[in-house]
Amino acid sequence: MSFSIFLQHLANGISLGSLYALLAIGYTMVYGILRLINFAHGEIFMVGAYIAFYLMTASFLALPWWLAALIAIAATILFGILVEKFAYSPLRDQPRISVMISAIGASFLIQNLGIVIFGGRPKAFPVPDIFSQIWKIGGVSIVSITFYIPIITLILLTILLYIVNKTKTGMAMRAVSKDYEAARLMGISVDNIISFTFAIGSALACFGGIMWGFKYPQLLPVMGLIPGLKCFIAAVVGGIGDIKGAVLGGFLLGLMEILIVAFFPALTGYRDAFAFILLIVILLVKPTGLMGQNLTEKV
Amino acid sequence: MSILRTDAIIKRFGGLTAVSELSIDLHKNEIVGLIGPNGAGKTTAFNMITGVYQPTEGSVYFDGTDITGIKPHEITKLGVARTFQNIRLFKDLTVLDNVLIANHLRLNSNIFQAVARTANYRKEEKHIYDKSVHLLKEVGLEDLMNEKSSNLPYGKQRKLEIARALATDPKVLLLDEPAAGMNPQESIELMDFIHDIRDRFDLSILMIEHHMKVVMGICEKIYVLDYGVTIAKGNPEEIQNDPKVIEAYLGVE
Amino acid sequence: MKNEKNKVLLNIGAIILLFIVLWFCNSTFDNYKLRILNLSGIYVVLALSMNLINGFTGLFSLGHAGFMAIGAYTSVLLTMDPAMKQMNFFLKPIVPFLANIQLPFPIALICGGIMAGFVAWIIGAPILRLKDDYLAIATLGFGEIVRVIFTNTQSFTNGALGLKGVERYTTIWWSWGIAAITVVFMVLLVKSSYGKAFKAIREDEIAAESMGINLFKHKVTSFVIGSFIAGIGGGLLGHLIGTIDPLMFRFLMTFNILLIVVLGGIGSITGSVVSAVAVTFLLEQMRFLDQAITIGSLELPAVPGMRMVIFAILLMSVILFYPKGLMGREEFEWDKLFSGYYIKRFKVRKKA
Numbered sequence: 076m077s078f079s080i081f082l083q084h085l086a087n088g089i090s091l092g093s094l095y096a097l098l099a100i101g102y103t104m105v106y107g108i109l110r111l112i113n114f115a116h117g118e119i120f121m122v123g124a125y126i127a128f129y130l131m132t133a134s135f136l137a138l139p140w141w142l143a144a145l146i147a148i149a150a151t152i153l154f155g156i157l158v159e160k161f162a163y164s165p166l167r168d169q170p171r172i173s174v175m176i177s178a179i180g181a182s183f184l185i186q187n188l189g190i191v192i193f194g195g196r197p198k199a200f201p202v203p204d205i206f207s208q209i210w211k212i213g214g215v216s217i218v219s220i221t222f223y224i225p226i227i228t229l230i231l232l233t234i235l236l237y238i239v240n241k242t243k244t245g246m247a248m249r250a251v252s253k254d255y256e257a258a259r260l261m262g263i264s265v266d267n268i269i270s271f272t273f274a275i276g277s278a279l280a281c282f283g284g285i286m287w288g289f290k291y292p293q294l295l296p297v298m299g300l301i302p303g304l305k306c307f308i309a310a311v312v313g314g315i316g317d318i319k320g321a322v323l324g325g326f327l328l329g330l331m332e333i334l335i336v337a338f339f340p341a342l343t344g345y346r347d348a349f350a351f352i353l354l355i356v357i358l359l360v361k362p363t364g365l366m367g368q369n370l371t372e373k374v
Numbered sequence: 375m376s377i378l379r380t381d382a383i384i385k386r387f388g389g390l391t392a393v394s395e396l397s398i399d400l401h402k403n404e405i406v407g408l409i410g411p412n413g414a415g416k417t418t419a420f421n422m423i424t425g426v427y428q429p430t431e432g433s434v435y436f437d438g439t440d441i442t443g444i445k446p447h448e449i450t451k452l453g454v455a456r457t458f459q460n461i462r463l464f465k466d467l468t469v470l471d472n473v474l475i476a477n478h479l480r481l482n483s484n485i486f487q488a489v490a491r492t493a494n495y496r497k498e499e500k501h502i503y504d505k506s507v508h509l510l511k512e513v514g515l516e517d518l519m520n521e522k523s524s525n526l527p528y529g530k531q532r533k534l535e536i537a538r539a540l541a542t543d544p545k546v547l548l549l550d551e552p553a554a555g556m557n558p559q560e561s562i563e564l565m566d567f568i569h570d571i572r573d574r575f576d577l578s579i580l581m582i583e584h585h586m587k588v589v590m591g592i593c594e595k596i597y598v599l600d601y602g603v604t605i606a607k608g609n610p611e612e613i614q615n616d617p618k619v620i621e622a623y624l625g626v627e
Numbered sequence: 628m629k630n631e632k633n634k635v636l637l638n639i640g641a642i643i644l645l646f647i648v649l650w651f652c653n654s655t656f657d658n659y660k661l662r663i664l665n666l667s668g669i670y671v672v673l674a675l676s677m678n679l680i681n682g683f684t685g686l687f688s689l690g691h692a693g694f695m696a697i698g699a700y701t702s703v704l705l706t707m708d709p710a711m712k713q714m715n716f717f718l719k720p721i722v723p724f725l726a727n728i729q730l731p732f733p734i735a736l737i738c739g740g741i742m743a744g745f746v747a748w749i750i751g752a753p754i755l756r757l758k759d760d761y762l763a764i765a766t767l768g769f770g771e772i773v774r775v776i777f778t779n780t781q782s783f784t785n786g787a788l789g790l791k792g793v794e795r796y797t798t799i800w801w802s803w804g805i806a807a808i809t810v811v812f813m814v815l816l817v818k819s820s821y822g823k824a825f826k827a828i829r830e831d832e833i834a835a836e837s838m839g840i841n842l843f844k845h846k847v848t849s850f851v852i853g854s855f856i857a858g859i860g861g862g863l864l865g866h867l868i869g870t871i872d873p874l875m876f877r878f879l880m881t882f883n884i885l886l887i888v889v890l891g892g893i894g895s896i897t898g899s900v901v902s903a904v905a906v907t908f909l910l911e912q913m914r915f916l917d918q919a920i921t922i923g924s925l926e927l928p929a930v931p932g933m934r935m936v937i938f939a940i941l942l943m944s945v946i947l948f949y950p951k952g953l954m955g956r957e958e959f960e961w962d963k964l965f966s967g968y969y970i971k972r973f974k975v976r977k978k979a
Contacts, residue, residue, distance in 0.1 A: 112760050165947055171759050172687055176889055177946045183882060184939035190932030296932075304771070307764065344779035351768035358765055359753045424837060450839035462834035464827050466956065475827045478820050479839025485848060488819040489812060499820065542839050 079215040084337040085330075090221045090290065092329025093228035097283035098306035099313070099321035100235070101276030107252035107316035108272050110171070114178035115158055116280060117303015118185035121296060123151040123281030124200070124288045125193055131201050140203045148281045155277025156270050158185075164266075182303075189296030197295050200288035207289075220289045231282060232322065235275065239318065248272060252316060305350040312357045314364030323365060328353065376435075377402045377578045378423070378454070378546050383432030385418050385602075392418045393602045395432070398580070400546065405572060405579045407593035409586075409613075411622060415602040416582045417459055420548050423580075424456050425449045436546065451479050455544035457535045459551050459582070465524040469515055469534055472523050473506040476541035506541060512574075513537045513567075528555050533567075540575060547571075549581040553588045565591050590614065598622065637961050642807060653799045661799065662867070667907035668802030669863045672809050674887045674899040676856035682894040682956075683817060684849040685829030687759055689881055690766030691857055693773035694743040696876035698858025699865035700777060700784055702739035703793050705730045706866070711792045718788065719781040732796040736862045743858025744851045751847045770881060778873040789872025797867040805863065806900075809856060813896050816852075825849050829894075883910075886942045891953050898954030913937060 098120055105113045130143035138146070162181040166174045206220040239245035250258040251268050259265050287302075288294060305328060313324025328350055336343050357364065378400040385393040393415040400406050408416050421427040423434050425446040433442040441449055464472050481488075481502075483495040510516040513533045518526060523534060532552060539547060552568070553561045565588055572579055583589045589596060590610040598606040598613060600622040606613055613619055652664055673695070680688050707715075709727050720726075730738070754765050777784045784790070816822045824845050827835040836842050865871040883906075891902025913934045945952060963969060 106760075110760070112764065162943065162947075169950060172681075172893070173946055173950050175687065175760065175763060176885065177943060179882065179885070180939050180943040180946060183879075184936060184943060187932040187935040187939060191930055191936055195931060304767070308768070311761070311764065345775055348772050348775040351772045354768050355754070355765055358757055358761055362757065362761065426833070426837075445841075446836045447839050447841045450837060456837055458834065458837075462831050462837075464830035464834065466830055467823075467826060471823055471826075474820070475823045475835070475840070476838040478824045478827075481820050483820075485816075485819075485821045488821050489815045491815065491819075495819075502820065538838065 079213060081337075082213060083215050083217060084333050086217050086221050088330035088333035089326070090224045090329070091333055092326035093225045094283050094287055094290075094325075095302070095306050095309050095329045096322045096325030097228055097231065097279045097286075098302060099309040099325040100318055101280050102307045103310040103313070103315055103318060103321035104248075104272050104276050106310070108248070108255075108269060109163065109167075109174075111163060111174055112178060112307060113163075113276070114175075114182040114303070115162065115185055116276065117299030117301075117306070118182055118189070119151060119155050119158065119277050119299070120280040120284045120287075120303065121189060121294075121299035122154055122185065122284075123147055123277070124284035124294055124298070125189070125198075125296075126150050127281075127285045127288065128198060128200055128294055140201075144282075144285050147285065148278050151277045151281035151284075152274045155273045155280070159270065159273045164269075182300075186296055186300065193294075193296050195296065197293045200292035200294055202289050202292050218290075220286070224286050224290065227282070227286065231279060235279070235318070238275070244268070244271060301347055305347075308350045308354040312353055312364055314367030317364070317366050320364050320366035327365075375402050376400065377437055378580065379435040380419070380423060381433045381435065383419070383422050383429040383434060385415070385422055385427060386430045391602055393422070393599075396597075396599070396602075396604055398597055400578050400580050402578050403572065403576070404594055405568065405581070405592050407589045407596040408580060408582045408599065409584070409589055409596060410599035410605075413601075414599040416599055417550060418602075419599070420456060420550055420582065423449075424454060424548065447479065450542055450544075453543070453545035454548065455539040455542045455546070456548035457532070457539055457550055457552060459554070461528075461531050461535055463523045463531060463535060463538070465522075467523060468520050469510065469523050469526065470506060470519040472534060472538050473509055473541045474502060476538045477502040477506060479542060509537050509541055512571075529560050532556075536567075536571070540571065545576075545578065547577050547579045549579065549583075551582055551584060553583055553585040556585070558587070561585050561588050564588065568592055634961050645803070645807065649799050649803055663907060663911050664799060665797055665802045665867050666911075667904040668799070668806040669797075669860055669867065670884070670887060670903040670907050671806040671900050672802075672863065673857060673860040673884050674891065674903045675809050675813050675896065676853045676860060677884050677888050678891075678893065678896065678899045679813065679816075679825075679856070680849055680853035682888060682892075682899075683822065683829060684825040684846060686755065686846060686850065687763045688766040688850065688853075689763050689878070689885075690768075690770040690773075691884055692876040692878060692880040693766075693770035694747060694854040694857040695861030695864065695880065696773050696777060696873070697746055698736075698739035698743040698861035699871050699876070700739075700790075700861075701742040701858070702732075702735040702862035703790055703865045703871055704728075704784075705735035705738055706732055706794055706796065707790065707792070715785050715788070715790050715792065716782070718785070721785075722782045725783070732794075732801075732866065736859055739862035740855045740858040743861070744855035747851045747854030748847065751850045755843065755846045755850060767878065767881075770876075770878060774873045774876055777876075784873070787873060789870055789874075791870045793865055793869050793871065795866060795869050797863050802863055802867070805859065810896060810900060817896065821845070821848075883938075886938060889942060889952055890945055892951055892955045892957070894956040895952070895954035895958055897957070897959040898952055902953060910934075910938075 098116065101116050102113060105111055127143050127147035130138050130146055131140060158181060162177045163174060166177055206223060208219040209216050210219055239248060247258065247263045247268050248271070250261065250263060251265055255265065306325065309324035309328040310321045311324070312327060313320030313322065331353065332346055332349055335349060336346055376399050380396055380398045382395040382397050383393065384391065384395055396419055398406070408419065410416055418427065422429045425444050428443045433440055435441065436452055436454055441452065464475065481498060483492065483498055487495045507516060507519070510519060513536065515530060515534060515537065518530065523531065526534060536549070536552065553564050556564060568579065569592060571577060581593070593610060595609060596607070596613045597604055598619050605618045605622060606616045653661070656664065677691050680686050704725055705728060708729050712721050712726060750769060754762065757765055778787050780786065824835070824840050827838065827840060828842060828845060832842060887902045887906045888899055890906060891898030
């Protein structure tokens with residue numbers, strides 16, 4: 076493989092990794108606070124993309140992409156909070172199995188609602204010119220979106236880390252994820268913090284969905300299923316509950332997927348299985364993830 | 375004759391030393407107490423003896439054999455049974471089922487023989503049933519045999535937990551705060567009860583307890599822990615007059 | 628003693644009655660109705676296999692579809708005659724050692740089950756150490772890995788093309804016969820000391836271990852047995868529908884069985900049986916939701932996906948409002964029937 080082709084693959088890997096990272100963060104944050112796998116997160120990603128699609132393509136609207144994106148993000152945030160209120164919040168004191176079943180049910184529900192409302196046929200996502208330019212770097216042609224994605228992701232991450240580490244709300248979030256009851260006793264409105272967490276996760280998922288649409292411009296109601304699973308796995312691999320871990324896991328998975336297929340084209344069919352194989356390996360070798368800490372249960 | 379012995383066991387969690395160099399010696403048919411303020415490391419000690427935790431250092435010996443770090447179910451099989459501070463009954467199951475299950479470890483039939491209900495299995499099953507009902511009679515719970523265990527009043531739940539532990543045919547019984555939540559009358563009954571089962575089942579008993587009346591009433595030997603360190607050891611009278619013990623519990627003037 | 632004997636007689640009577648009903652159905656039902664009846668029997672088997680692992684032992688395993696696939700493919704590859712195999716494997720020839728094997732249906736079914744159980748045993752060792760959520764995701768991952776592998780191993784499974792022309796060996800007697808055997812097996816198992824040990828693990832692992840129960844050995848046992856039965860269910864399914872392909876065994880399949888188990892009551896054998904039959908019929912009745920409906924002169928267009936929407940709503944309603952499902956953890960008991968227990972409970976439910 077020539078070096079320039081390798082660069083192309085590397086760029087794609089970093090791009091995909093960024094998208095995975097954005098989604099993985101949502102999973103890890105929710106799990107950190109609620110010990111819940113938000114199976115519906117992939118569907119929130121899908122809904123964000125579709126909302127943006129309709130805002131951009133509906134003939135009477137035809138909004139510019141950045142405006143559509145902003146509105147879509149606001150709508151997706153609302154959607155994410157609603158999912159939490161209806162599917163998870165009522166089950167907060169129930170055994171974990173119940174919440175998980177509810178999450179799986181919500182995921183299936185939203186997916187199939189998507190099929191009913193949006194139709195099962197793929198839709199072409201409109202890609203603005205700025206993202207579809209072809210840039211020539213080092214003798215290689217790479218479409219511009221590939222570079223914009225990691226850059227935007229980096230900016231979002233910086234903002235997120237600032238919120239989590241330097242604001243009061245962020246501190247409250249960290250408190251709730253360490254000790255739910257104690258945080259409540261300290262006067263933190265746990266319900267609001269949970270909603271806020273879902274809001275952030277949903278916003279990031281929406282960003283991810285829109286950028287995904289720009290890079291892979293084919294929308295399907297089931298588009299969130301596989302990436303959703305993969306990104307949860309990425310979060311686990313990196314260390315569930317840890318934002319940095321989610322980012323690390325996302326990039327690792329994205330790079331791995333692209334590069335393995337690049338070097339071993341015969342394995343293309345197994346691409347989706349890589350994530351699961353990586354998951355099982357990590358769960359056996361270091362279950363708390365690459366950046367995770369050990370938690371012992373008190374007897 | 376020593377039946378259960380810990381040899382300077384230490385448990386560290388990261389930078390925190392929960393138990394440091396604990397050396398307990400339980401003799402056959404003795405009733406020994408382990409006391410100390412909350413957080414002193416008593417349950418951690420129990421967990422190390424029963425295999426739930428691995429001691430960071432030191433060894434545990436049962437009847438002469440080194441059982442350090444052996445899995446909990448194997449230690450129970452060898453003859454060390456326990457109850458829990460927070461009562462861990464099988465909540466959704468009946469009183470009888472709780473005790474029946476504790477006999478499972480002695481079952482010789484394999485799963486296929488069990489499902490096929492072979493003659494051998496049915497004999498074992500009957501034996502387990504009779505033994506469990508008998509045990510429930512001994513602790514006075516046989517009327518409540520088919521009640522859901524979580525429906526029982528607190529005091530009876532504790533008794534059930536003890537009956538369940540007895541069903542495993544132990545030689546050593548570890549009781550974690552058996553008198554917790556009991557009123558004075560119940561505590562006295564408990565004391566008689568513990569004496570009784572010690573004699574009837576030929577047990578050696580190690581107990582964690584906060585009820586001083588109970589401890590001083592039935593323990594022949596007492597170890598006192600504070601912040602994981604053994605600060606005193608002796609018979610009830612010695613312990614009651616030990617200034618270090620008084621300081622640990624009541625603080626210095 | 629007398630009571631016990633009476634119960635056994637009643638049970639045998641019930642089974643005989645079942646077979647009389649089945650014989651009647653077999654002689655009078657048309658193919659469509661028979662297919663649904665067969666399907667419900669198979670779902671009884673599958674629901675029970677999931678309930679053993681998830682409901683009775685408390686292991687949240689989401690990999691059921693994977694074991695079904697293993698069972699289905701194994702049994703189909705063993706019953707298919709060499710000529711049909713050659714026709715199927717036109718893209719890439721089948722692996723030589725499989726090309727000429729042909730075994731009778733019952734043996735092939737059992738082989739399918741054994742294969743599924745064997746794989747469960749191998750992955751169980753590492754995977755069952757994981758807790759709750761992690762176990763769920765790991766088993767889900769396993770199911771997906773199986774599907775991806777089957778899609779790509781052209782010379783073993785014919786890949787995405789699947790296998791067509793499978794001999795339809797599954798009759799009412801096979802599906803419901805095996806369902807009846809599975810029910811009897813489950814009842815005997817759950818009531819035995821081992822069944823109680825499984826329940827203890829579900830209730831409180833730490834306490835169970837302290838009572839001398841070898842957690843690992845029992846978890847693996849439950850997992851292997853459940854997967855074995857799932858493999859048989861997969862084999863029955865394959866020989867009912869007549870074709871199999873990897874897409875049949877994606878997570879949606881596990882979801883359907885999960886729905887049945889949750890509706891019936893996680894931890895109730897009776898619940899699983901009733902729910903399996905009810906949901907199978909419901910699934911069929913609801914087919915109309917996915918197709919165009921003509922009311923008089925009004926034509927409502929087909930809304931694909933509507934059926935699954937309803938089912939997802941059904942699952943969520945149950946888990947949010949009736950988490951215990953139909954039976955909770957209770958079982959059908961003759962005593963309860965005769966004492967009017969079920970009538971009382973039904974009245975209370977209606978009031979509430």
